[in-house]
């Protein structure tokens with residue numbers, strides 16, 4: 362007998378296409394899983410609403426649930442409450458760090474001061490002697506930084 | 522919601538979607554042509570964000586009208602588009618595009634704050650979501666307005682020329698369409714007219730600090746979102762060409 366717990370576990374295997382090894386569950390993208398008889402309804406929410414990976418994730422989530430044997434699977438996109446980078450789990454923050462991406466600063470709902478603070482810790486050497494080079498980066502969710510200690514660039518996942 | 526109210530709401534969603542989509546398309550024309558690599562990346566990101574916002578508005582409209590998003594975007598003729606003329610003007614220099622995006626960003630933040638209080642829940646939720654993302658746009662464009670306005674004589678002159686062009690066009694964003702009046706009465710969305718004062722206060726303070734002179738002409742060339750310049754026709758011809766040539770293509 363498959364329960365919602367099994368479905369959540371299976372969804373841990375669905376990765377964010379723009380962040381290898383980080384799952385859609387750890388990212389806080391999957392909001393709810395409902396199982397009624399043989400029907401599964403998954404609610405997901407976009408990180409940045411223009412993220413081109415959203416359709417891929419929606420598709421991958423549905424495919425993963427079908428792999429468990431369900432034929433009636435719906436994936437609904439919800440916008441409320443709006444996704445926040447505070448939902449990124451500690452496990453995902455560690456993985457981001459290992460990928461050379463500084464995890465977003467937790468803002469507790471008070472985004473504006475954080476978004477304007479321009480502080481990042483280098484994911485390689487841990488130095489805060491860093492400077493924002495571009496508030497926009499290779500994907501919508503990242504900004505570009507330079508570490509004065511390593512004398513090399515790095516990315517930060519933007520707080521949202 | 523009665524049919525009259527619903528059709529006004531669907532039309533309002535089209536105003537929102539078309540402004541974002543056409544501006545996104547214009548900004549995307551800078552991809553690969555930005556003055557410096559960082560700005561090429563930044564403007565491309567902003568374009569992609571606005572494209573995502575247009576898609577969000579279109580999806581809400583689809584729930585009301587049943588029209589597929591791709592059909593609405595790729596198979597609607599220029600006469601059926603409802604964007605303001607501000608966003609369809611072809612790019613010229615960097616100052617022109619940066620200043621236009623700045624004026625639009627301030628309008629969006631002021632507008633979205635109000636729409637987030639809409640009695641129509643899907644609209645309120647989408648506005649709240651989009652508003653958070655817009656913080657990064659305004660931060661970026663406001664900084665560039667300052668930098669270019671206070672930069673060299675030439676950068677100031679180019680910004681002033683851009684402002685002189687855009688200022689009257691931008692005022693079309695605050696013209697009340699008949700649908701706006703219906704929605705304002707129902708409490709679904711504020712009339713854009715009510716946003717003008719706040720927008721003028723914010724932009725005037727910032728532009729003046731950047732050593733730019735606020736133009737005296739506040740009269741937009743048109744007050745009807747159904748009126749377009751020929752520039753929209755050529756923009757759509759390019760944007761829609763692939764979808765129309767291969768209508769069964771899937772991507």
Ligand SMILES: [Zn+2]
Nearest residue numbers: 483486508511
């Ligand atoms: Zn470092």
